[in-house]
Amino acid sequence: AAGVIQSPRHLIKEKRETATLKCYPIPRHDTVYWYQQGPGQDPQFLISFYEKMQSDKGSIPDRFSAQQFSDYHSELNMSSLELGDSALYFCASSLLTSGGPSTDTQYFGPGTRLTVL
């Protein structure tokens, strides 16, 4: 079965550079979530989209932005990168029923490991 695809899998950037992470949800899933997992930490919610509209926002820095496109893939754009942005970035997708609270599993992608030097 198709899973969530994330690209790139690894990314190395210098401080103050920009990075774009991509996420391709499971086919027919309409909701995408982004999480950040720092070294030795639990994943923290960043932002989510339902039907191409932002549905929730967590502890996402103003330097970060994201969107969901017409084909439901999502991109996380990160500017003015800092050393503390080094982390594993997960994308997850799910299928919301009737536009309300999810009753379905969030399926996670393999993550993009971002290293900021």
Place this chain on the structure above:
Amino acid sequence: KQEVTQIPAALSVPEGENLVLNCSFTDSAIYNLQWFRQDPGKGLTSLLLIQSSQREQTSGRLNASLDKSSGRSTLYIAASQPGDSATYLCAAEGGVESYNTDKLIFGTGTRLQVFP
């Protein structure tokens, strides 16, 4: 604000033992609770999801229970194997302050090692 904690933080057991991982959450108005497995440096694999209306879910050697009133969930692993070695994370979705949102709040995980 929902807070999720997991006990113990680490667990080392011999192969074949049955074990229980604990997860506690402060806001009992959750929609569901999900258990994940994470291998070192790898992604998250969903193991079980328990809806707020359910008491337990089973998948193979795994059984997860949910007690909303006490804010607790347990993951029971039967006949543990070395291949079960990983970090196990629980995550709660929803809560009083999270109405109509689907973000997951993760616990800090239990690092499990099963030795032969």
